[in-house]
Amino acid sequence: DAGVIQSPRHEVTEMGQEVTLRCKPISGHNSLFWYRQTMMRGLELLIYFNNNVPIDDSGMPEDRFSAKMPNASFSTLKIQPSEPRDSAVYFCASSPLAGRGELFFGEGSRLTVL
């Protein structure tokens, strides 16, 4: 298995633009997590899904952020409109089952909002 695949690896955009980050979890994993990493706040859980269903989105900063998982092999995190304070590395991670152990992280998407 290729592991968790994220795209794009790097994104530079201007304030106000829409940003879409994509994630393909490891095949057979039932749980998918979106994390945001910054120097100031560390690794923050934004949202996670079990069997494609959003379970907890309490970490989503505000209405500008939305996430979907239309099927077991694909998820998106969208920011609209983007702001400079959204600049961070966004990690997607998958797990065989939430609450049962190791998270497998993707390489991350580094977002810079000018």
Add this chain to the structure above:
Amino acid sequence: GENVEQHPSTLSVQEGDSAVIKCTYSDSASNYFPWYKQELGKRPQLIIDIRSNVGEKKDQRIAVTLNKTAKHFSLHITETQPEDSAVYFCASEGYQKVTFGTGTKLQVIP
């Protein structure tokens, strides 16, 4: 919600010395405690974990201890090597959510 505190935030040790990183958590329902290593520009990767029914676990040069009564757990790295230099995150899992500590930047000086 769960709160995980991690200390120290930075740690420098001479090659061959030991390094200890400590974490505390708040939710007594948490039952799984993984440690992740993140090298510069890379993704976090699991290096060792421990479940609440165990007090200590070892894997070669790394070990983790857990004190459920005091709600703290620690990572011990012995005989440190330059390739151990990275940021280490502790984490606590309860109710299907993993909460991370703020990270410890470990520098091993050759």
